[in-house]
Amino acid sequence: MGERDGVPVDWDSEFDTPGTIDTIVRDLQAAGHTVHCVEADADLPGWFLTHAVDLVFNIAEGRHGTYRESQVPAILESLRVPCTGSNSVVLALAIDKAKTKQILASEGLPTPRWQLFPTSTTALDRRLQFPLMVKPNREGSSKGISKESLVNDEVSLRRQVTQVIDRYRQEVLVEEFIEGQELTAGVLGDVVLPVLEIDFEPCRQSGERFYSWRMKEFQGNTALGLAPRLFCPARLDPGTTARVQDVARRAHQALGCVDLSRTDIRLRADGVPFVLEVNPLPGLNPVDSNFPVMTQAMGLSHDALIQRIVQLAMARYQMGRSVSVVGSDGWTAETRSPDRQMVGGQGVQVHHQEPSSAYAIASDGFLMARTTGGVR
Ligand SMILES: Nc1ncnc2c1ncn2[C@@H]1O[C@H](COP(=O)(O)OP(=O)(O)O)[C@@H](O)[C@H]1O
Numbered sequence: 001m002g003e004r005d006g007v008p009v010d011w012d013s014e015f016d017t018p019g020t021i022d023t024i025v026r027d028l029q030a031a032g033h034t035v036h037c038v039e040a041d042a043d044l045p046g047w048f049l050t051h052a053v054d055l056v057f058n059i060a061e062g063r064h065g066t067y068r069e070s071q072v073p074a075i076l077e078s079l080r081v082p083c084t085g086s087n088s089v090v091l092a093l094a095i096d097k098a099k100t101k102q103i104l105a106s107e108g109l110p111t112p113r114w115q116l117f118p119t120s121t122t123a124l125d126r127r128l129q130f131p132l133m134v135k136p137n138r139e140g141s142s143k144g145i146s147k148e149s150l151v152n153d154e155v156s157l158r159r160q161v162t163q164v165i166d167r168y169r170q171e172v173l174v175e176e177f178i179e180g181q182e183l184t185a186g187v188l189g190d191v192v193l194p195v196l197e198i199d200f201e202p203c204r205q206s207g208e209r210f211y212s213w214r215m216k217e218f219q220g221n222t223a224l225g226l227a228p229r230l231f232c233p234a235r236l237d238p239g240t241t242a243r244v245q246d247v248a249r250r251a252h253q254a255l256g257c258v259d260l261s262r263t264d265i266r267l268r269a270d271g272v273p274f275v276l277e278v279n280p281l282p283g284l285n286p287v288d289s290n291f292p293v294m295t296q297a298m299g300l301s302h303d304a305l306i307q308r309i310v311q312l313a314m315a316r317y318q319m320g321r322s323v324s325v326v327g328s329d330g331w332t333a334e335t336r337s338p339d340r341q342m343v344g345g346q347g348v349q350v351h352h353q354e355p356s357s358a359y360a361i362a363s364d365g366f367l368m369a370r371t372t373g374g375v376r
């Protein structure tokens, strides 16, 4: 994986595209909500001090720092602003793959054997069996994951660990590579969604056989040979499907995920579903993201999905069907609907800051993030 001007090419891959944000805003508006978009930059705490909102739709990846995804929810918690999805503790935990794996293992959930490399000279634990996977411990969107991440010997392992530490300035997770089917399983409320299978067989010519950064970034590009086939439900027998869904539900619970999550799994040939990681803030792009593919497979349109996330949050905060609203210029209003839960506010405001800063966007109660495309 390359660099441009000393910055990894994948630096902004976690941020949502303007298209994702627009779709979520439109979905919320279609349900009668008025939406403000607020960037998750240094001005965000001040914005919420001067604007009363009912609910934040959080899609903020955070700006920087070790546990960045937890920053916006932590700010909102301190200001007592209700927020969709998981809290700051869960988001901090889940971004740390090694800590997540410790919790999964303690709950008896299968996860590939692993070792954390704080430095490039850390001695290799001889219990680990090659081939091994080398990845940054605290990234997402397959940042830092390429064909070269799969290593067969210690020389390649050292080279790869050194490169990840240099580029991503963090400890490295080294894991046994699980040969098998790539699956991802979502939870929404108390429902486990149909399992999604990502089949890399059509990508043979590219030499890529797992969900690398290139695979996600250029997914669907047949010229590059990066067009995996998606099956939802996955091609699994009912017993295996039930086992995979059970693992996803237990992983969601073990981390304490709230309302929604997506658990990435490799299914070994003997049928053991190994959990790679848990995503409490899954991407919601209507075309590219895996979570909406799974909800669509059970007949939920994108706007129904967004509504469901809002409803789940409102139920947690025991919000009624009528919500009083304070707009950003200080006006107040009351929205009522006999058959809809309303969350109000006023016009959409998207503040685009310089691209190196953060990317949460709040709406009048709704927070989101943006970037360049690909699968989150
Ligand atoms: N131990 C592993 N065995 C097999 N494939 C793996 C392993 N770890 C990662 N991968 C591949 O890399 C992809 C991204 O890894 P993942 O741990 O989910 O990180 P991210 O947070 O970047 O999505 C996975 O979806 C899978 O295809």
Ligand SMILES: [Mg+2]
Pocket (backbone or CB within 6 Å): 141, 142, 264, 277
């Ligand atoms: Mg993943």
